[in-house]
Amino acid sequence: MKSKLKGIVWMDELTLFTMALGLSKPWHVVDIRFSKEEGRLDLEIDFSKGAKFPCPLCAEEESEVHDTKDRTWRHLNFFQYETYLHARVPRVRCGRCGIRQVEVPWARPGSGFTLLFEMLVLQLSREMSVAGVAEVVGEQANRIWRILGHYVDRARRQVDLSGFHILGIDEFSLRKGHVYMTSFSDLEASRVIYLGESRRKEVVEEFVEDLRGRGTDPGQIDLVCCDMWDPYLHGLRNYLSQARVVFDHFHIVHQLNKAIEKVRWLEQKENKALKKTKYLWLRNPRNLTSEQEEQLEELKRLDLKTARAYHIKLALARFWELRDPIHAACYLKRWYFWATHSRLKPIVEVAKAIKRYWNGVVSYTTSRITNGVVEGLNSKIKTAMKRAYGFKHVAYLRTIVYLVAGKLCFN
Ligand SMILES: [Zn+2]
Numbered sequence: 001m002k003s004k005l006k007g008i009v010w011m012d013e014l015t016l017f018t019m020a021l022g023l024s025k026p027w028h029v030v031d032i033r034f035s036k037e038e039g040r041l042d043l044e045i046d047f048s049k050g051a052k053f054p055c056p057l058c059a060e061e062e063s064e065v066h067d068t069k070d071r072t073w074r075h076l077n078f079f080q081y082e083t084y085l086h087a088r089v090p091r092v093r094c095g096r097c098g099i100r101q102v103e104v105p106w107a108r109p110g111s112g113f114t115l116l117f118e119m120l121v122l123q124l125s126r127e128m129s130v131a132g133v134a135e136v137v138g139e140q141a142n143r144i145w146r147i148l149g150h151y152v153d154r155a156r157r158q159v160d161l162s163g164f165h166i167l168g169i170d171e172f173s174l175r176k177g178h179v180y181m182t183s184f185s186d187l188e189a190s191r192v193i194y195l196g197e198s199r200r201k202e203v204v205e206e207f208v209e210d211l212r213g214r215g216t217d218p219g220q221i222d223l224v225c226c227d228m229w230d231p232y233l234h235g236l237r238n239y240l241s242q243a244r245v246v247f248d249h250f251h252i253v254h255q256l257n258k259a260i261e262k263v264r265w266l267e268q269k270e271n272k273a274l275k276k277t278k279y280l281w282l283r284n285p286r287n288l289t290s291e292q293e294e295q296l297e298e299l300k301r302l303d304l305k306t307a308r309a310y311h312i313k314l315a316l317a318r319f320w321e322l323r324d325p326i327h328a329a330c331y332l333k334r335w336y337f338w339a340t341h342s343r344l345k346p347i348v349e350v351a352k353a354i355k356r357y358w359n360g361v362v363s364y365t366t367s368r369i370t371n372g373v374v375e376g377l378n379s380k381i382k383t384a385m386k387r388a389y390g391f392k393h394v395a396y397l398r399t400i401v402y403l404v405a406g407k408l409c410f411n
Pocket residue numbers: 055056057058059060094095096097098
């Protein structure tokens with residue numbers, strides 16, 4: 001029923017919904033069923049009689065309809081009412097390809113949701129947990145995961161990695177110290193590009209294969225920043241031997257801080273003055289309050305093992321500021337001598353690790369790359385893990401990490 005009232009065109013409901021769904025010929029809405037009791041709206045879509053469709057395979061225009069199959073899709077809610085689209089989807093008879101199912105413009109093949117509904121799910125999943133999304137839209141979480149998996153896979157295949165050449169490798173634990181995974185990141189673009197299932201040497205190979213599968217040559221990587229962890233280095237030697245390795249200096253400082261704390265913890269049993277002073281020794285001296293500074297100065301005057309360990313740490317801190325590799329190597333040698341003669345076992349151990357990975361440590365003076373970017377990505381990964389709360393399937397974890405920390409583009 002169309003009528004004209006003061007220049008406003010009133011259209012019937014079928015035309016209104018056809019337009020609102022963005023349908024174009026030959027598709028249009030032919031029936032609307034609304035049930036307030038069931039809280040749902042059902043829209044029946046059909047194609048015009050005698051319509052022909054292009055073949056989905058060879059794009060041969062004007063193929064005859066062979067038969068049809070009834071399908072249903074969940075669509076965006078109509079106000080608070082769940083909305084479903086129904087249509088008989090035609091199969092066409094193509095002269096070249098035989099009988100083929102036509103693609104409908106509102107949904108991708110095989111999905112029980114419309115494209116707009118899936119976009120909503122993607123949008124929500126960037127802001128909240130998958131369990132939360134499932135609850136908001138009233139769908140099973142597994143179906144939400146399938147939508148996310150599809151779009152994340154597709155977006156990852158479209159990422160342009162042609163400029164990728166600085167790789168950051170970092171481990172993180174899933175259940176505090178029990179299950180480890182490894183993130184591989186593009187340090188310049190600060191995005192996670194691959195998530196390995198362990199921290200064993202095989203993960204490097206898996207990463208390289210993933211890269212190749214995406215049409216990227218692993219040979220374009222010329223710098224790798226990682227922790228002093230033998231399995232990674234083993235994998236790097238085998239699969240990315242062209243790349244220069246730089247050890248993450250934050251990781252080395254972290255190891256040294258752990259060593260200082262071990263020394264302090266043992267010493268405090270005999271020397272009460274050291275109790276409750278853990279953070280005085282670990283914090284950057286510049287970040288101490290004047291009160292803490294005074295306390296530290298007094299402690300340093302006592303003949304303490306902890307104070308000796310602390311001075312060794314400060315000496316290594318100066319190494320990170322050096323930029324001339326020959327000068328830096330010289331400095332590090334002196335530091336090594338001092339540290340290994342300190343008679344402080346935890347400090348000697350860190351010094352020996354540095355000796356074993358010497359070139360990768362000295363490399364920092366010229367490359368100046370660190371995994372600092374990865375630290376930021378790690379906090380994103382933690383956020384992602386929270387979004388996946390209750391779902392520990394590796395495929396799901398990957399999906400959510402790529403979604404949150406992969407800088408993917410969905411279109
Ligand atoms: Zn065809």
